Amino acid sequence: MKKKMSNVPIYISIAEDIKEQIMAGKLAPKDIIPSEYTLCEQYNTSRMTVRRALSTLVTDGFIYSIPGKGYFVSEPKLGKYILEFDEKKSIGVKIDEEKLLNVDIINPTIELVYNLQIPQNKRVVTIKSLFLNNGNQVAYDEKYIPYYTGIPIVEEEISLMTFKDMVSNKSSSFALKKQLKIAVNKASKDIADLLDINPNKAIVIIEQKISDENYQPVGWRKIFCRNDYFNLSAVSTKKEDI
Numbered sequence: 001m002k003k004k005m006s007n008v009p010i011y012i013s014i015a016e017d018i019k020e021q022i023m024a025g026k027l028a029p030k031d032i033i034p035s036e037y038t039l040c041e042q043y044n045t046s047r048m049t050v051r052r053a054l055s056t057l058v059t060d061g062f063i064y065s066i067p068g069k070g071y072f073v074s075e076p077k078l079g080k081y082i083l084e085f086d087e088k089k090s091i092g093v094k095i096d097e098e099k100l101l102n103v104d105i106i107n108p109t110i111e112l113v114y115n116l117q118i119p120q121n122k123r124v125v126t127i128k129s130l131f132l133n134n135g136n137q138v139a140y141d142e143k144y145i146p147y148y149t150g151i152p153i154v155e156e157e158i159s160l161m162t163f164k165d166m167v168s169n170k171s172s173s174f175a176l177k178k179q180l181k182i183a184v185n186k187a188s189k190d191i192a193d194l195l196d197i198n199p200n201k202a203i204v205i206i207e208q209k210i211s212d213e214n215y216q217p218v219g220w221r222k223i224f225c226r227n228d229y230f231n232l233s234a235v236s237t238k239k240e241d242i
Helices: 010-023 036-043 047-059 110-116 163-167 189-195
Strands: 063-066 070-073 097-106 124-133 136-146 177-186 202-211 217-226
Touching (some): 010 036, 036 047, 047 063, 047 070, 163 202, 189 217
Antiparallel strands (some): 063 070, 124 136, 136 217, 177 202
């Protein structure tokens, strides 16, 4: 096992170590994973921690279980593609300026209660900004993060942070679960004004949700992108075909 990285839960380190063995070909499809007892001995940890690591690998599709027999390496999914998303690189043009419009702490709407899975009395930090290319409005970004003591709400701090940086303060970034949804819809008047386009013009809406290791959402955002700037691409690589 590699030297454990600081601030990374032990079960995540175990899962990453086994993933690397699979991707390096040391564990081939249908190979049996060492028993829980063996893994406990190998990583000097508890059975509960090992089971959590194995559960993570099952969820990620790297292994599967057969009751009474153990865990086995999954077959590669050749039809699976990996979409790498970066808020300033995946839109299709170079974002040379991010204009921060507003930072506020609000009471959640019904939509925020649903997407962040929070009680109605839980306050939420909102961060709204425009992405620009040569002075042209390319996309409008809304970020929503449940408020907690210590979260950055000073504009100078926020301007230097990515969305992942903002939400990973309470969780290891290795343990974060990410979801992405992309849709096309007509722009409302407010969004059209921000993007300097005609109302009802088609735009691309990117929703990103980040959750902690317990699948509790720690951040939700919506990016409204002009369709004449948007470009989507995905790749299938040996490393990620599992």
